[in-house]
Amino acid sequence: MDHRQLGRSGLRVSRLALGTMTWGHGTDINEAADQLAAFHDAGGTLVDTADIYQDGHSEHILGELLDTVAARDEIIVATKAVARRTAGPFGGGASRGALLTALDGSLRRLQLDHIDLWQLHAWDPSVPLDETLAALESAVASGKVRYVGVSNYTGWQLATAATLQQTRHTRTPVVSTQLEYSLLERAGEHEVVPAAHYHGIGLLPWAPLGRGVLTGKYRNGTPPDSRGADAHLARYVEHHRTERAARIVQAVSTAADGLGTSPLAVALAWIRDRPGVAAPVVGARTTTQLTMALDSEDIHLPAAIQAALDDVSAEDSVPHLPIPPPQPALE
Template sequence: MQQRAVGESGLKVSSLGLGTMTWGRDTDEHEARDQLIAFAEAGGTLVDTAAGYADGASEQLLGSLIGDVMARDEIVLATKAGISRRSGSRQVDTSRRGLLDGLEASLRRLGTDHVDLWQVHVWSDETPLEETLATLDHAVTTGRARYVGISNYAGWQTAQAATWQRAVPGRARLVSTQVQYSLLAREVEYDVVPAAEALGLGIFPWSPLAGGVLTGKYRTGTPSDSRGARSDFAGRVDAYLDERGRGIVEAVARAADGLGWTAQQVALAWVRDRPLVTAPIVGARTAAQLQSALGVVDLTLPAEIASALDDVSAD
């Protein structure tokens, strides 16, 4: 698998990242192990998790596999802090206390003394931005994080945070931003992508398959065993199945038929090779699903097809 620099930093990661949001919840330890083995065999290095995934169970499960399936120095280990669940409800805390407590807990669950990329999971108006960013500086200077980034920041938020970190020598520069980005969700191209380009950040798209919609599995209905059949996920799938969305899905399916690829491979190849994208974060419930996605590793979308998909998916 190709190795790419993360923005203008010296950090290099594989051109696909392994997402672990379902680990410890929908993905058990056996499937997780098989996923990590398949990812490593394909040359993957970037594994992304978060303190908020399955209330820490994702990190716990990943930590149990590090050193067994992959050596620690073979993994670019990325996690996120700032979101947790307390008393059954989602809580956002990007304060110095909240972030550092979260980092310490993440390191314990992961069984390591540092992460390679530590990301603020979400913007919060409740904490001064300077406090949040100073906490990233502290994590780097104390050796608990090698690089730092952000996630789910709007364009102006990205520009403000990255500019603040570049303003004074010695601050830990932001190297990446993780955002929703796919053929069905291109809004980041208007503000986040220009900000990332101006300030040297790499982009990690999450949900590059739009919750599975771009695989085509919802073209004729909702499979009973899919996430789209679950009450907590159905709304997200349904939002993509309007007239525009169905047109994009059909265009991807036609491209796949013409190339002899899967629709999944077409959609992943498109977003993987967009300007400034470092690596899409690919999540899968099963090892079989991940193996299918890894089939894109040696594929490059022909320019004329990429251009046609650009046109059909443009707002």
Template sequence: MEQRYLGRTGLKVSRLALGTMTWGRDTDEHEARDQLLAFVDAGGTLVDTAAGYADGDSERVLGSFIGDLVPRDLLVVATKSGISRRTGTRVVDVSRRTLLADLEGSLRRLRLECVDLWQVHTWSDAAPLEETLSALDYAVSSGRARYVGVSNYSGWQTGRAVTYQQAWPGRAPIVSTQVEYSLLQRGIEREVLPAAASLGLGVLPWSPLGRGVLTGKYRSGTPADSRAASPHFERFVGIYLDKRSHRVVDAVVRAADGLGLAPLEVALAWVRDRPGVTAPVVGARTAAQLRGSLTVEDVTLPPEITAALDDVSA
């Protein structure tokens, strides 16, 4: 798999990242093991998780594989802190106290002394920005994280955080931003992508397949084994099961038929090769689904197809 630099750093990562949001909940350890092996065998290196995924079980499952199943030096391990669902509801807390406690918990579950990329999972007005960013400084200076980034920040939030870190020597530079980006969600093109390009950030799109909708699996209903049928993800997927999304999916399916590809290959290649993108984060419930995504490494969309998809999804 082709490797790309993460922003303006010397860190190279695979141009697809493996997402683990379903690990430990909808994806059991056996499927997760097969996913990781398939990803590494394909040349993948960047694996993304979070303290809040499955109440930490995603990190536990991944941690059980590092070293025993896959050598540590073959992986670029990324995690996130700041969102919890331990109380049964979504709680955002990006205070220094909580972020550093989350990081310690992540390292324990991952069985690591240091993660390669630690990201603030989302913005919150409840904590002063300088307090949130001080946690990133401490994580790097103490050797708990090699690089730091942000996730789900708007354009102005990204600009403010990055320039704050750049203003004083010795602060940990923010090197990446993880945001939703697909043919069904192109909002980051207004401000986030230009900000990332100007500030030298690597962009890690999550849900590059439109939360699974761009695979075409929902064109005639909701499969019983799909995420939309899961109580955890029904609402998460449901926002893209509308008329506008249906038109975009139809265009992707037509393009795929004409090129002899699967719809997911077309949708994923479109995101992967957008200007500024480092690595889309691809999640799958099963290893078979993941292998279907990994075939995109050999796909390059013709310019006229890219232009047509740009137009229908604008």
């Protein structure tokens, strides 16, 4: 698997990341072990989790598998904080106390002494941004965190955080941002993608397969073993089961037929090669699904197919804005 720089940082990551949101719900530890082994064998390095996934059980499973299935020093562990975990003043949010408490909890569940990429899962309007960013700096200075990123920030939130970090030389820079980004969800191209490019921040798209819809599995109904049939995840999938999505899925399927591959591989190759993308985060319930995603590494979309997919997915989407040139690194 090829590797890329994560934004303007020195961290290199595999250009596909393994997501673990289903670990502990729908994916037990044995299946998770098979997934991690397949991902590692393919050359994958970046594994993404969060303290809120299955109430921390996802982190716990990953911690059990490190140095058993894959060597710790060959895996880039990424996790997130901010989401409400428990009641009480330190049970969630982006205050200094809540973040550092969450960090210690993640380290305990992961059985690690440091996290490679620690991310703010969401913007917290109730906490001054200076306090939140200072907590990130404290985490890095303590040696418990190597790099920091954000997730689900709007364009102005991302630009504000990045600017504060870049202009205060005692701060560690924001190196990545996660956003929902796929052929079915391109709203991030309006503000988040240009802001990330300007500030040298790598994009880690979540739901790169349109919450599973781009695989084509929902074209003729809801498979009984799919997320769409899961009581906990049905609404998550339903979000993208629209007439516009059906047109895009048809175009992806047509392209896949022409290339002799799967719709999954086509959709994943499209997002993987968008400007600024470091690594789409692929979450799979089974190793078979993950293997299909890993097979997309061999797919390179011809310019004509890429343009056709750009056109069909741009319908009813945000207007295209030019991506600004990167900001020079501050001295």
